Amino acid sequence: MESQRAEVLAVEDAMNLAVDALDCETGMAPMREADPLFVSDANVVRTKTQLAEMCEQMVAPRTGAVFTVDTRTANLLSDDGAVVVREGNYAISFKDGSSQEMYMVMTTVWARDSEGWKMVHLHESTRPPTVN
Secondary structure, eight states: OHHHHHHHHHHHHHHHHHHHTTOHHHHHTTBOOOSSOEEETTEEEOSHHHHHHHHHHHHTTEEEEEEEEEEEEEEEEETTEEEEEEEEEEEEEETTSOEEEEEEEEEEEEEEETTEEEEEEEEEEEOOOEEO
16 A cells, blocks of 8 residues: 555656646646546636646746645555645746745545556645735
């Protein structure tokens, strides 16, 4: 069970680090087509194609982002299912020199198949951002 938990956390880390480094293609790689795939503050994205387009638009004005995790838990639902919840401060740096910080809670649902762990759902919630 601990090895499965470590596996899903490693994939979850890689996905987040890729998007924070502005690499949507790598960040999207561990995502399975699902409906709805992504929900953020009552906005729903139903397909992987739509999420990829949204990701590219989201990272275009950025120079990077850092998620400083306060807590992260991985709960195995079965040998092939897991839920990961991470929460902490999310800091975004923009090309215009500005930055934005917010407290974010991100929940991901994972399923394991012959290709490994794949994310089947992502939900994000944020407190109002602080603009610097």
